[in-house]
Every structure is written in structure tokens, then in C-alpha cells.
Amino acid sequence: MHNSQLKFIYLSLLLAFICLLIPWSGIALWLRPDFMLLVIIYWLLRAPNQCNVGTAWFVGLLVDLATGGIFGQYALAYTVTTFVAVVYQRRLVLFNSTQQLVYVFSLLILSQIVLLILKTFAGTEWLGWAYFLPSITGVLIWQLAVTLGLNTGRHSRGS
């Protein structure tokens, strides 16, 4: 069972990575949700034994490679985010779907804030509030997935 789950984890991460590599441009680039982080959060809630802070760090490195930025930025942002996610993971079974949505949204925002701090140290300018749009689209995609019947770990105790 675990092996098949691991396969699913890798497959979904690969798909998310290809989504990231799609040539986004213009407004789409601004709206592009952080697919990799969404997938990681999903697996953190669903299978915390297989997917942890280390996985997130490696995935972050991949994203760093793909974006062409300085190595370690996304890695650090994902590490911090997944740490928070893991700490509250056991409490999550008590959340209802709205609470869970807020929780995911704050995780996405957290990763963006960490990234923004790192970028500001590197000397880039504040891009305006539109910088946080990917978190909103990310949460919308999460809700869409939940509506379509994705089990986000709230009832996984029984299975």
C-alpha cells in the first residue's frame, strides 16, 4: 500500500512540475498558482509518513532550478511552510472544510512571505499586492479539487 502511495506522490509531483514548466506569460504568470506547494501540502495532510520537510526541501530545489533564481530560495520557503503544516497536521482532522481552506491559504501566503523576504534581501523591489494573487488562485484550485471529490485527509482515519 505504501509503495503504491509513494508512486502516486512522485507522479503527482511530476505532473505539478510539468504544470510549472508550461510557458506561462503575461497575466497568467501572475495568476499561476504554486502547483508544487499545493501537491506537497496535500500529501503532507494525506500521507505524513511519506512526505515530510525533506521532500519539500528537494522539491523546492527543483523549483529553484526551474525558475532560474538563486538556489535555496524556494527550498527555504517550502521547508518553513511544510514545518508549520506538519505541526498542525494532527489537529486537521477536526477542521471542517472552510477551516481547512483558510489553513491552506495561510500556508500558501506564508511561503510567499518567506520568499518575499529572501527576495528583498537580494535587492528586488516590492511588486505590489498582485504578488499574492497565486495564493488566491491556489486556494481556488484546492477548493475545486475538494469539490471534485479529492480526499484531503480529513476522513483518512477510517481508511
Add this chain to the structure above:
Amino acid sequence: MVQDFHQNFEHQQAPAFFARGPSPFARLVFFAALSLALIATDSRLQYLASIRENLMVLLHPLQVVANAPSQLYQFTNEYFSTHHRLLNENAQLKKQALKQNVALQRLNILTLENANLRDLLQANKTLVESTALAEIMHVGRDPFAKKIIVNRGTNHKVLAGTAVVDATGVIGQVTRTYPSSSEVTLITDKSLAIPIQVERNGLRAIAFGHGRDNTLDLPYLPANVDIQRGDKLVTSGIDGVYPVGLAVATVSEIKVTPDSPFARIVCIPTGGIENHRQVLLVSMPQVKVLTHDNNPNSTNNSKTPTSNTKNNVEKTQPQKPKETTQEQNPNKPQPNNPNKPHA
């Protein structure tokens, strides 16, 4: 180190049946430290450049897969483009070709005349640059940086520092090369500077990218500088990166505030930075540094027509156009107005 961490956090853990290896906090500390070390290494030292290059090769197949849908869309779009549109486009292109032919005839005469005059003056001949066509693969994924990725790389002998232009003007400069692609930093990026010259009066300055919106700044020019709205800025060519006389930007706004000795000049780039697919990589021929004692014939590069020259052309650093000014580079020929063919 890691072992210590693990041991320290071992006794804080939940009972064994909840065990998940080292605690999340230990992992956080370990991986955060690792990321910070990576950030420091990558931003201050250059060790990771070649590693990144090799890893990008591994990513290439995935990139091709990701690009497939949009390329398929474009292909079908082109395939099913209407007869009418093609006819229209053909007629338009013929008209354009006719116009350009006329201009080209004048240019031939001017080039000849220019060569003669240069011979008379025993000045350097203008260098012939080599060009290569490249296609934009995708826009950079980092919203903080203005970058594009094109489909020519070290396999096609693209070097970092190559100028990138399109039909309407300068777009940017190659800053990173991978085996089959390279990264172009646009002139609107905050980290890129380009030496320019005002076409109207030959005033030289350096334009910096603004970073946030698609504009260029002309900083450090005094408030009484002779620049007007609508002035065209062209490359001055003194950097050895960009060929002389390519359109860069048009001045759109000049703000003079009483509390600052400098004018704030905003320019809009002429190159279709956001809306073209094909770009041209223009590499200046590599010129060897000659000293006066050397016999020019023995050290001549075959590509560069520098025979019978008295002045020597210095090879300038292609990566840093902002440091080169005319004063530092007195040997380069600087005719008063190199942009006559445009007039």
C-alpha cells in the same frame, strides 16, 4: 552534526508508534540551514553555475513535454490560418520589401562612401557582427526578474554577453547559457544597463531597466540636460556588446523636481519586448587586445578586418556595459554621428 540534532530531539518525541524519524523541528533547522548555505553560496560564489547547467540538461525533456501543448496550438493555428489573411500578409510584405529595397540602395552607397572616408582617415573599419536567429521558448518564471529563455545555447555556440535584438530594437543580453537554451535578461530588468546615445544630438548616457514596469530610466543626468519628449535613444556601441545605432527606447516623460539636481527621465523601449517570438542574437566579433609594439599583421583575427589600422580596438568586458564610458575607451572610433543611415 545531524546526528547530534537527532539525538537532542529524540527524547522529545511522541511514543514509538507515532514515531516519524527526527522531529519536524529538527528537520526544519537542518534543511533551513542547508538552504541558507545554498543561498549564500549561489549568490556570492560561482561554484554552482556548472552544476545548474548540467541539471538543466536533465530538465530539458520535461520542458519539451510542457511546451508541447502551446506549440501544438500554434502549429494548428498557423496551419488553419485563412487564405485571405495570408494573401494580405503577402501583399504587405511585398510592399515592405520594396520600401526596404529602396532604402537599401541608398545604404549601399552610404556604406561605400563611409568605407572610403574611413580609409581616408585611416580609421578602424566597422566590425561585421555575426547573427543567429533564435525563438523564445518561454518567459522567465520568476515575476521579480525580467527574463526570457530562447532555444539557442552553447551547442549553437551562443556565449554569455551576446546582444539580443528584434526587428524593432534591442531586447536584452544573454546572461546565462545552457546546452540547448539560454537565458536573456531584458533591458527592462533592474540589473541590466545599456549605453545609449540620443539620436538627435549624440548625447551619451546609460539607460537602466526599471524592473517593475516595462520602462527604462536615464539616471544621473543634470536637470538642464538637452533631452526632449519623443527623443529616440540608440545604442552607442562603446561597450563592445551592442552594435552601434540600434534603436533602444523613446523618451516618454521628463520630470524635473526642484529638490533634485538630476532629471528623472522615463523611456519606453522600442523593441517588442513582450510580443515577438523570434529574436536575433548579435555577437560582436572577438577582437584581440593589441599593443602598439605588436605587429598588427601577426595578431590579426581572421574575422575582424583590422588590417591597415593604426588605432587598436580594445576588447571590452561584455558582461558589464555600465562601467565602460568613452573616457575609459579612447581608442574606439567615435564619429560624431554614427547614425546617418537612419536619417
